[in-house]
Amino acid sequence: MSVNQHNYILIGAKVDPKVVTEEIYESEEFEMLNWASQHRAGKLAYLYDGMNGGYFIVGVPICVDHHCYNGFPVYEHDPNNLAHEVVADKVKEHVKEKFNLEVEPKLIVMTHFV
Numbered sequence: 001m002s003v004n005q006h007n008y009i010l011i012g013a014k015v016d017p018k019v020v021t022e023e024i025y026e027s028e029e030f031e032m033l034n035w036a037s038q039h040r041a042g043k044l045a046y047l048y049d050g051m052n053g054g055y056f057i058v059g060v061p062i063c064v065d066h067h068c069y070n071g072f073p074v075y076e077h078d079p080n081n082l083a084h085e086v087v088a089d090k091v092k093e094h095v096k097e098k099f100n101l102e103v104e105p106k107l108i109v110m111t112h113f114v
Contacts, residue, residue, distance in 0.1 A: 012059020
């Protein structure tokens with residue numbers, strides 16, 4: 001049962017959760033990138049539904065609320081923001097390198113339970 005709620009606004013991509021094999025799941029890199037309380041805005045992160053494997057998101061948070069006390073600040077997405085394009089490219093390259101998959105990162109807003 002999940003007890004901690006983390007809210008995210010991120011530029012990321014949904015990746016087929018089946019790519020998370022036991023070997024990948026047990027790797028140190030996966031553990032570090034999947035450790036929700038360590039996710040910071042601007043840093044690569046994995047959001048994996050460890051309870052039932054329902055989703056696997058690879059992305060870079062724009063805004064993270066780990067304690068969910070304050071909610072999100074007002075965020076206005078500018079699709080022409082070059083920084084977001086750079087982040088999207090970073091996500092694409094990481095997914096291609098680590099999982100050999102082509103993805104198109106998008107703006108994602110979600111609550112992740114761990």
